[in-house]
Amino acid sequence: MQRIMVVNALEPEESRIAVLEDSVLQELYIQPAGTEQYLGNIYKGRITNVERGIQAAFVDIGLAKNAFLHVSDVKAGNGESFLPTDSPTAKRRKDDTPIQNLIHKGQEIVVQVIKEPIGTKGPSVTTYVSIPGRSLVMMPGVVHYGVSRKIADEAERERLRKLLTELELPKDMGFIVRTAGVNARKADLQRDLRYLTSLWQAVEERIRSSQPPALVYQESDLVLRCMRDVFAPDIEEIVIDSEDVCRQVSEFLRMVGLGHRRLVKHYRGAAPIFDHYHIESEIQKxxxxxxxxxxxxxxxxxxxxxxxxxxxxxxxxxxxxxxxxxxxxxxxxxxxxxxxxxxxxxxxxxxxxxxxxxxxxxxxxxxxxxxxxxxxxxxxxxxxxxxxxxxxxxxxxxxxxxxxxxxxYDRCPTCAGAGLVRSVNSMVPHAMRQIRLGLSKKDVETLEVSTHPDVAERLANAKRQDLARLEEQTRTRIRIVHCPSFRPGQLEIVCHLRDGKKLTL
Incomplete structure (x- = not known):
């Protein structure tokens, strides 16, 4: 099976990465234009309120919405341990200590985003901070050493555990060998260890010198993140359409000691790279x-x-x-x-x-x-x-x-994401009911009905006699206004009162 990684980074507004297996798209990663990525970022924040009812707190980390912190994501500070995992964050605590006994309003706290803001909800965060390297995940403040559960080979797991014990690991730091660490040598783990330790020292300095809310660690961009997390030895080629990104990837692979720079190829074809590899049509599907x-x-x-x-x-x-x-x-x-x-x-x-x-x-x-x-x-x-x-x-x-x-994609402004709009046959009786409602108001001189042209035409023709009868009964003038800019299901009723005021239903 041939596996290749295709990187489309020619347009600075949006980066896309695809993994093909025998020319079939199997993995797709997109960093959309104009959207910030928060997942994995570490912030120094301040607790704005503690909600006992839901056993959670909200933390101001400088984003539009406060972050959600559940009690199970609050570290008690007692050197808790947890099971080996390949998750970018530590396993949640499972004791019954109430959140009000762990943190309080106004407290400064260091948290990491574990879930992006989705819809109207803010991000979810944890105090179990972790920073991934190529082969290791470092977890400050949690003393535990292990191997990812996704590494199934017991002999390989035992070899990696032994390599971990041979390293000079910092105190009060947990380390887990990631899935990407399969077949790693001691030198690979040592290199990762030096990189992560140096990185955490820089983060600690930012934590000490920053006032909340402050970003103290930012995850890598999409391309380098995929090189770190997705790239595997069985990938035979990395094809990139941007010369600058080619250099960045080659330098990253050299820095982490992967020795695969020869696999990085610069695509110079006339057709866009995703079209050349027939990925664009697959994305549309x-x-x-x-x-x-x-x-x-x-x-x-x-x-x-x-x-x-x-x-x-x-x-x-x-x-x-x-x-x-x-x-x-x-x-x-x-x-x-x-x-x-x-x-x-x-x-x-x-x-x-x-x-x-x-x-x-x-x-x-x-x-x-x-x-x-x-x-x-x-x-x-x-x-x-x-x-x-x-x-x-x-x-x-x-x-x-x-x-x-x-x-x-943005939500459709016409149907609000429902995929359906109200039919003309349904809109006509709805408009008639709204007209009757408007005529029931006091001192209405003119009733102005603005709606989509198809609905307006049906009202003016099919309901001509009904409207004339209502005008005669209420001694009120009814005006039907064609509005091409209106959605098919949109209706606006404006009552013009005899004293010159307007009333919109």
Whole structure:
């Protein structure tokens, strides 16, 4: 299997990175134009209020909205330990100490963003600060040494643990060997250790000298972050369309001792790099609800505020003789594609997949196994529950930022994101009801009805006699105004009173 990393950084407003496996897009990372990235940043903040009812606090870190700090993310300062993990932050505390006994309003506190602001919510933060290197994650103030649970080979885990014990590790610092540290030598870990220690000393100096709220550590940009976190020895090429970024990546690889600078290639083709590798069309498909499957079936993806719903359709294979085998084959294809789409679209939270019903228990277990295997490739943490008798599978996937679609697209101003607008047939009786409401007000001389031209035309024609009757009964003039700038479902009623005042419904 050939794996290559393609970097589109020619436009300074937006960077994009894709990982291809045998020319198939498997991973996609985008840093949208004009959006700041907060995940992983460390701030010196001040607690604005402590909410006992929800056992959480809000911290002013200098952003538009205060950050949310849950009690389980408040370090008690007693050298707590936690299990090895590949998460960029430490595992939450699980004792029952109330938050009011740990922190108080007005207190200065050092926190790290673990979840980007999403929608109307501010960022989520933790006091379990951690800084990732290439092979190690350093966790100041938490004494623990371990190896990522994603490294399954027990012999390799034991070798890495032994290498950790041979290093001169600073006191009151925890270290975990990351998944990227597989096959690392002692010299690699030592180099990472020196880099992280030096970096933390600089952060500590900023913490001492800064007044809250202040940014004391900022995560790397998208390209260097992916080189640190995503690049792996099995990637055969790194193709970049920007000469400056080529130099940065080569220097970064040299600095961290990866020795893979020869893999970095500057793309000089006439066509945009993502079009050359047929990635652009694949990206556009990730914004479509319907995703075709190789067998002729499809999956339909709908994202809501509460959850992501994925429906599996069998397509043209419904006529085959063995319905159970057809359903199994389609469901396995759907599980693979659904896992891929979750990565590409960066969908998180609760995900419910409605597979085609399978009669045999062993077939349901096979689909579950396929989904679990595919999700192991995902850098985000996830959990798969067993498929129900009705073919429903529930998945939880770590959500640390808004999905790719919402990061790149604005909500439609016409339908407000619903995908539907009120029909003309429905708007006409609605407008008539609003007109009657306006006429019920006292001292109305003229009623002005502004709406979309299609609705206005229907009112002026189909409701001409009704409007004339209302004018006669109320002795009020009714004006229908065509407004091309109005949305199809938009209606504005203005009552002009006899004393010259206006009343807008």
């Amino acid at each position: 990730t914004f479509h609800n319907v995703v075709p499957l190789p067998s002729g079936g499809s999956i339909v993806i709908d994202q809501t505020e509460a959850l992501v719903a994925i429906d599996v359709n069998s397509g043209r294979y419904t006529n085959e003789a063995d319905i159970e085998e057809t359903a199994l084959r389609t469901d396995i294809e759907a599980a693979r594609e659904a896992a891929r789409q979750l990565r590409l679209r960066d969908l998180g939270g609760v995900i419910v997949i409605d597979f085609i019903d399978l009669r045999l228990e062993k077939h349901r277990r096979e689909v579950e196994k396929t989904m679990a295997t595919e999700l192991k490739r995902d850098r985000a943490r996830s959990r798969v529950l067993r498929m129900s008798r009705f073919g429903l599978m529930q998945i939880t996937r770590q959500r640390v930022r808004q999905g790719t679609k919402f990061a790149l």
